[in-house]
Amino acid sequence: MSQDIAISARNLGKRYKRNARIDKHDSLRDVLQESVGALLRGGKAGKSSYETFWALEDANFDIRRGENVGIVGLNGAGKSTLLKVLSRITTPTTGSARITGRLGALLEVGTGFHQELTGRENTFLYGAILGMGRKEVESKFDAIVDFAEIGEFIDMPVKRYSSGMYVRLAFAVAAHLDPDILLLDEVLAVGDFAFQRKCMNFARQLEQKGSTILFVSHNMFSIKTMCERVIYLKRGRVVYDGPTDEGLKLYENDSRLQDAPWFQDDSAKASMAITDVKLLDENGKEAGVFDFGSRMKVRIHYRAFRPIEKPDFRVGINRSDEIHCSTFSTVADKVDIPMVQGEGMIELRTPPIQLVSDLYTATISVRERSYGRLLCAQIGGSFHVRHPVYASNAFGVYHESGEWRVPQPEQLSQTVETADGLR
Amino acid sequence: MTDASIDSPMMAAARAEPPVTDIVPSKGLFDLDLGAVWRYRELLLVLVMRDIRVLYKQAALGASWAVIQPLFAVAIFTVVFGYFAHMPSDGIPYPIFAFAAVLPWTYFAEATRRASTGLVDDAELVRKVYFPRLIMPVAKVLGPLVDFCIAFGILLIMMVIFNVPPTWKLLAVPPLILVATLLAFSIGLWLGPINVRFRDIKHTLPFMIQIWMYASPIVYPLSMIPDQFKLLYSLNPMVGVIEGFRWAVFDRGNPDFLVTAISATVIIVLLLGGLVFFKRMERSFADLI
Numbered sequence: 001m002s003q004d005i006a007i008s009a010r011n012l013g014k015r016y017k018r019n020a021r022i023d024k025h026d027s028l029r030d031v032l033q034e035s036v037g038a039l040l041r042g043g044k045a046g047k048s049s050y051e052t053f054w055a056l057e058d059a060n061f062d063i064r065r066g067e068n069v070g071i072v073g074l075n076g077a078g079k080s081t082l083l084k085v086l087s088r089i090t091t092p093t094t095g096s097a098r099i100t101g102r103l104g105a106l107l108e109v110g111t112g113f114h115q116e117l118t119g120r121e122n123t124f125l126y127g128a129i130l131g132m133g134r135k136e137v138e139s140k141f142d143a144i145v146d147f148a149e150i151g152e153f154i155d156m157p158v159k160r161y162s163s164g165m166y167v168r169l170a171f172a173v174a175a176h177l178d179p180d181i182l183l184l185d186e187v188l189a190v191g192d193f194a195f196q197r198k199c200m201n202f203a204r205q206l207e208q209k210g211s212t213i214l215f216v217s218h219n220m221f222s223i224k225t226m227c228e229r230v231i232y233l234k235r236g237r238v239v240y241d242g243p244t245d246e247g248l249k250l251y252e253n254d255s256r257l258q259d260a261p262w263f264q265d266d267s268a269k270a271s272m273a274i275t276d277v278k279l280l281d282e283n284g285k286e287a288g289v290f291d292f293g294s295r296m297k298v299r300i301h302y303r304a305f306r307p308i309e310k311p312d313f314r315v316g317i318n319r320s321d322e323i324h325c326s327t328f329s330t331v332a333d334k335v336d337i338p339m340v341q342g343e344g345m346i347e348l349r350t351p352p353i354q355l356v357s358d359l360y361t362a363t364i365s366v367r368e369r370s371y372g373r374l375l376c377a378q379i380g381g382s383f384h385v386r387h388p389v390y391a392s393n394a395f396g397v398y399h400e401s402g403e404w405r406v407p408q409p410e411q412l413s414q415t416v417e418t419a420d421g422l423r
Numbered sequence: 424m425t426d427a428s429i430d431s432p433m434m435a436a437a438r439a440e441p442p443v444t445d446i447v448p449s450k451g452l453f454d455l456d457l458g459a460v461w462r463y464r465e466l467l468l469v470l471v472m473r474d475i476r477v478l479y480k481q482a483a484l485g486a487s488w489a490v491i492q493p494l495f496a497v498a499i500f501t502v503v504f505g506y507f508a509h510m511p512s513d514g515i516p517y518p519i520f521a522f523a524a525v526l527p528w529t530y531f532a533e534a535t536r537r538a539s540t541g542l543v544d545d546a547e548l549v550r551k552v553y554f555p556r557l558i559m560p561v562a563k564v565l566g567p568l569v570d571f572c573i574a575f576g577i578l579l580i581m582m583v584i585f586n587v588p589p590t591w592k593l594l595a596v597p598p599l600i601l602v603a604t605l606l607a608f609s610i611g612l613w614l615g616p617i618n619v620r621f622r623d624i625k626h627t628l629p630f631m632i633q634i635w636m637y638a639s640p641i642v643y644p645l646s647m648i649p650d651q652f653k654l655l656y657s658l659n660p661m662v663g664v665i666e667g668f669r670w671a672v673f674d675r676g677n678p679d680f681l682v683t684a685i686s687a688t689v690i691i692v693l694l695l696g697g698l699v700f701f702k703r704m705e706r707s708f709a710d711l712i
Binding site: 084086087088090093095099100101107112117125129130157 | 441465468469477481547549706
């Protein structure tokens, strides 16, 4: 039985000192000051001043060979910590894990690439970093260059590469690692449209070969297509482990309302709070996927702890790569709200969605009209826009049809050829 | 990742015995797993090659820096100590007297510096990739050996110019430089992890190396040290290395076995203690760096 298990984790936990990562300039002076201070106070030096927290706690799971498992969770839920422990970058504080098979970890594309070196030199460097031998890289070299589509640029220093070329080469090397078990941290979404398709094909090939893939992503679409099982982490704990659909539903429910990271919450004197946000289709049903061109309703429940005059309700739309696409605002749309107080509800009906096919989140914020001061801000759930063709890689942020003046009939056949040439 | 062997891609799934890796919290104090360094020798080699390539790729004068640096130091020493201060040099022309010592010293200083700061310089790797952390100081002390070899060629040329006939004792140079390598590595084992925690090391290191240089018989001969301090003085393992170099190049006197034994003991203690210390600290590298 143990032959079929690729990864097995028992009571796996990782505790961090809270200061450890934040205080990067952990200078000797600070520590001396602290220990001297502790001595004077008569306490024990060191430890007492550090707050600790569990980034990962009591994780138990078995992953069978050939299984593809998605790991979901909000930021800071312990997803990356889990991958770091499994890839032995950091040691666990408690518990144990057993890895059966050659493991490749791709926590970042291009770690260790050196700007001064050529693409060829970096290929060998990166290959070795990922755990490939020189002979192995040599035998796969042509395939790597081919996959990366960089041709003769391979002998140019990578500092002259465009960011696209850089990432493509790095990914091409990683794609030829050929491990039994692959840990992926949000790295498949690189390059342009055509290259992404290649990446997905590569993942599928690995799958067919029987590789085990552990996959961290915020992109629910790719998790849905790649994984039959998800592990949902919440504040370091596994709160769900099972079939993908159910797990994602749970996760999406939980992530519907969370603090916007840029909002400074001095909750002691918070004057307003968003209590619920619902994304509805035109029939008033809750939805997570909207067709391109359909309208969306954003229903916001709020509670104002004091009377707020002329508030400005805003709904911002951000794409999954944190591009801020648009903002609806009651003030900009000249909607007059004299005052809000107590509990209430406000609903936005968007124009037909022209955003391209991708994952978006709606961020709700309320500002004081007179001073523009931010009263509250909340990330209010995510949704997909669906369209078979219009994707962000090829079509940018939004798509609207334009008017074209077409060439004369005798030139037409020529133009069709060029259009085909475009991907 | 424990298994660095090469398999054909298609065989991956059909392999008879997949490698098993156990991940557990903390290992015993003396579980050094030095074999891991050997298993990762390919990465070690690649890192050494990278450091060598990168160092000279952007410099206009390229690898000639390996020659210019020690020559420049010797020129200054010759003017200041040889010419103005009339420092004795055991009857050997001062420039080559100094160069025979500057040569191993330049290597040692550079290897120590890189071994101590290497983990932080490659923080990105430590944070995102698993490899036995020990290969970092190993790689860092191997890189400057290339510079050493180039500069050694200059020593041979100087020997011709200053009419110093080579003897079979020159064969002692490789084992002597190995001692310097081990010493630099041992110091890296101690200072590397401390530098991860306290970046102050990076700033204090130049002073320490400077002081250490004047505590070694580089600009002056060992014979200037009063006899009653000689044993204390030879606690500095570089004394043995540098005197060994002069002995190998100039064919004067005999190595002091007591001095050699003391140096060797100091290095062994530093090395073994450093290995245990490094392995103990390495668990937290990725968290702190």
